[in-house]
Amino acid sequence: MLGKIFMAPGLRGNRIAIACPKLDEGKEVYLEKLVALIDKALINTLTVMTMEVPCCAGLLRLAQEAAAQASRKIPIKSVVVELRAIF
Numbered sequence: 844m845l846g847k848i849f850m851a852p853g854l855r856g857n858r859i860a861i862a863c864p865k866l867d868e869g870k871e872v873y874l875e876k877l878v879a880l881i882d883k884a885l886i887n888t889l890t891v892m893t894m895e896v897p898c899c900a901g902l903l904r905l906a907q908e909a910a911a912q913a914s915r916k917i918p919i920k921s922v923v924v925e926l927r928a929i930f
Contacts, residue, residue, distance in 0.1 A: 877909030890920040
């Protein structure tokens with residue numbers, strides 16, 4: 844089921860990181876890693892793909908906070924996957 848999402852044309856050739864701030868502890872670790880991706884890995888764009896459930900919005904907020912803390916400024920894109928697309 845999730846294979847369809849990860850093989851979507853927009854994701855081909857891109858690197859993927861998976862996170863769930865609701866279920867994982869230590870959100871500050873996510874923040875540090877996202878800031879490092881922006882400043883040290885020199886990514887050009889960060890696309891946050893979430894499901895349409897309310898708890899997933901926390902990941903987008905973390906990405907936006909990391910972008911605000913980073914010294915480099917990059918665009919943050921958001922893609923919301925509808926649940927019916929998964930199942």
